[in-house]
Amino acid sequence: MQQPLNDKKMMPQPEHEKNKNPKKKVNFTKIAVEVMAVIVVILTFLVPFYFILVNSFKTSAEASQLSISWPTEFRIIENFTEVLQAQNGMLIRAFFNSSIITVSSILILMVVASMAGFILQRRTGKSISVIGAIFLSGLMIPPAVVPTIWVLERLSLFKTMPGIILVMVAISIPFSIILYTGFIATIPKDIDEAAIIDGCSSWQLFFKIIFPMLKPIHATVIILNSVQIFNDFVHPLYFFPGADNATVQLTLYNFMSMYNTSWNLLFANVLLITIPPFILFLIFSKKIVAGMTAGSVKG
Amino acid sequence: MLKVNKIYSLKLLIPAAIIYGLLFVFPTVMSFFFSFTRWNLREWTWIGFDNFKMFFDDPSLLIGFKNTFIFAFVTTILKVIFGLLFAVFLTSKIKTKDFLRSAIFFPVLVSTIAVGIAFSVLMHPSEGLINEVLAFFGISGPNWLGNPTLALYSVALVDVWKGVGIATVIFIAGMMSIPKDYYEAIQIDGGNKFDAFKNITLPLSRPATNAVIILALIGGLRTFDLVWAMTGGGPGFSSDLIASIIYKQYQAGFYGLSTAGNVILFLLVALIVFPIFKMLTRKEVDI
Numbered sequence: 001m002q003q004p005l006n007d008k009k010m011m012p013q014p015e016h017e018k019n020k021n022p023k024k025k026v027n028f029t030k031i032a033v034e035v036m037a038v039i040v041v042i043l044t045f046l047v048p049f050y051f052i053l054v055n056s057f058k059t060s061a062e063a064s065q066l067s068i069s070w071p072t073e074f075r076i077i078e079n080f081t082e083v084l085q086a087q088n089g090m091l092i093r094a095f096f097n098s099s100i101i102t103v104s105s106i107l108i109l110m111v112v113a114s115m116a117g118f119i120l121q122r123r124t125g126k127s128i129s130v131i132g133a134i135f136l137s138g139l140m141i142p143p144a145v146v147p148t149i150w151v152l153e154r155l156s157l158f159k160t161m162p163g164i165i166l167v168m169v170a171i172s173i174p175f176s177i178i179l180y181t182g183f184i185a186t187i188p189k190d191i192d193e194a195a196i197i198d199g200c201s202s203w204q205l206f207f208k209i210i211f212p213m214l215k216p217i218h219a220t221v222i223i224l225n226s227v228q229i230f231n232d233f234v235h236p237l238y239f240f241p242g243a244d245n246a247t248v249q250l251t252l253y254n255f256m257s258m259y260n261t262s263w264n265l266l267f268a269n270v271l272l273i274t275i276p277p278f279i280l281f282l283i284f285s286k287k288i289v290a291g292m293t294a295g296s297v298k299g
Numbered sequence: 300m301l302k303v304n305k306i307y308s309l310k311l312l313i314p315a316a317i318i319y320g321l322l323f324v325f326p327t328v329m330s331f332f333f334s335f336t337r338w339n340l341r342e343w344t345w346i347g348f349d350n351f352k353m354f355f356d357d358p359s360l361l362i363g364f365k366n367t368f369i370f371a372f373v374t375t376i377l378k379v380i381f382g383l384l385f386a387v388f389l390t391s392k393i394k395t396k397d398f399l400r401s402a403i404f405f406p407v408l409v410s411t412i413a414v415g416i417a418f419s420v421l422m423h424p425s426e427g428l429i430n431e432v433l434a435f436f437g438i439s440g441p442n443w444l445g446n447p448t449l450a451l452y453s454v455a456l457v458d459v460w461k462g463v464g465i466a467t468v469i470f471i472a473g474m475m476s477i478p479k480d481y482y483e484a485i486q487i488d489g490g491n492k493f494d495a496f497k498n499i500t501l502p503l504s505r506p507a508t509n510a511v512i513i514l515a516l517i518g519g520l521r522t523f524d525l526v527w528a529m530t531g532g533g534p535g536f537s538s539d540l541i542a543s544i545i546y547k548q549y550q551a552g553f554y555g556l557s558t559a560g561n562v563i564l565f566l567l568v569a570l571i572v573f574p575i576f577k578m579l580t581r582k583e584v585d586i
Contacts, residue, residue: 030393034393037393037399038395038398038399041399041402041403042402046402048418051421052413066423066426066427067428068428115314116312116314116315116316120312123309131312131316140572141327141569142564143323144329144330145546146333146554147558147561148322148323148326150326150340151321151329152322166318170321171323173315173318173319177315202305202306203311231408231409231410231411237546238549249412252416253412273410277409277410278405280408285404292407292465292468292469293468
């Protein structure tokens with residue numbers, strides 16, 4: 001590999017792919033291809049969102065045409081207040097429930113998954129790698145639905161907030177452990193030994209020294225899991241049923257039958273529940289992408 | 300030298316082990332037992348293989364088995380193809396790459412139910428935007444979700460639309476890690492862009508490809524919410540997947556049958572994903 005590289009350095013113009021064709025022609029086709037790509041991406045990936053946006057502003061009659069045209073009459077405030085007030089403020093209750101579930105499960109997850117990740121990364125041996133494999137198998141195995149309900153019922157946690165929170169923690173543990181072990185591997189073990197020599201217990205070592213060092217990866221864990229848990233439909237459907245227990249994704253599903261002709265209201269609902277992940281995306285898109293690709297590329 | 304066991308006390312593992320063990324591992328283990336029973340969460344009767352027999356005898360259940368295969372493989376193949384294509388384009392020298400990458404990735408973060416609802420409207424046979432655009436070009440669009448032979452594939456397309464962003468960013472990460480010298484070398488040897496793609500990008504993106512395949516297969520086999528929001532498994536049972544059958548049987552009160560569905564899904568994931576994972580990682584090329 002060295003030989004060609006050296007030859008390359010001697011060449012006057014190390015520019016890519018431009019030595020074959022005249023420069024102007026290449027630039028023109030390149031620009032044309034890029035413009036085409038932008039148009040295609042906008043049409044396929046952004047028009048659906050634009051469609052939701054404009055239709056949530058329309059009157060019910062106009063929205064029922066399912067067209068992408070600009071609204072002739074704006075009903076923004078009316079539509080959104082109607083959605084928020086529907087079924088005694090079900091959506092507001094759902095936002096409240098979803099926020100509590102998301103925040104509590106992430107707080108628990110941060111503590112338990114980082115502790116477990118620390119031990120799984122630091123200790124070696126056959127039994128610990130078996131335990132590690134059991135934790136990771138959760139990335140692949142579909143949760144056993146009815147037996148989980150059975151366990152929750154035995155613990156009197158079925159249809160309760162603590163129940164759904166613990167289920168969310170359980171299913172999010174595998175991926176969070178991967179993120180934590182990956183990061184903890186970069187922290188030198190000398191730090192642990194120094195702390196122990198200074199008289200720390202293993203709890204003190206973890207909570208006083210290691211845990212605060214995990215800040216960057218805590219951020220990734222918080223962001224990725226909050227999107228995941230906030231958007232989750234399946235687990236609340238199974239483990240947190242009941243009208244009072246609505247979560248945001250379930251309101252959408254319930255409203256789908258209720259609003260069978262009022263597309264404007266349905267889209268207003270879609271829009272409202274898409275705002276929180278959208279804000280996270282605007283602020284943290286780099287971190288989200290990095291977190292989602294973490295570990296996967298190395299196989 | 301300090302004792303490892305003392306520094307890294309297993310006690311720190313206990314909270315995660317309790318939550319994960321009680322609410323994930325234990326139910327999974329118990330599902331193997333309950334799939335052989337008829338039960339109502341309180342009492343159970345052992346009925347042997349009856350639930351499994353029913354799953355494979357009843358055409359309305361068996362179709363879910365077939366559909367799950369089709370759905371997982373179709374979405375995986377399309378995600379690999381489009382993800383690779385987008386990633387090659389987005390790693391080339393273009394000005395709008397940040398914008399394009401964000402646009403392709405954003406659907407990943409939108410809730411599946413919202414996407415499903417939006418597309419079931421866009422795919423409306425007469426008034427939906429997709430068929431109106433097709434009509435503009437003189438093509439009469441199909442009844443995407445109302446045609447029993449097409450519905451499953453329409454949902455699969457939407458799944459690809461929503462998930463291709465992850466595949467793309469994984470491929471991009473893989474391609475960024477390929478040393479630039481390789482491309483310079485092939486240029487000097489007289490190779491064109493296509494040679495570079497075939498001989499460098501493709502083989503050296505192998506780990507990324509494997510990651511995309513495994514993730515897409517696992518996701519595809521377990522899909523439930525998108526189908527549920529778009530077709531509810533219909534028309535008839537034509538777009539039912541194992542995961543939607545698990546839910547339907549649970550709703551109908553057939554807990555044993557529903558659990559048997561869970562066990563079948565577990566075995567399917569294990570039997571498909573493990574061998575493919577083994578096969579893929581063996582052929583991996585080292586940089």
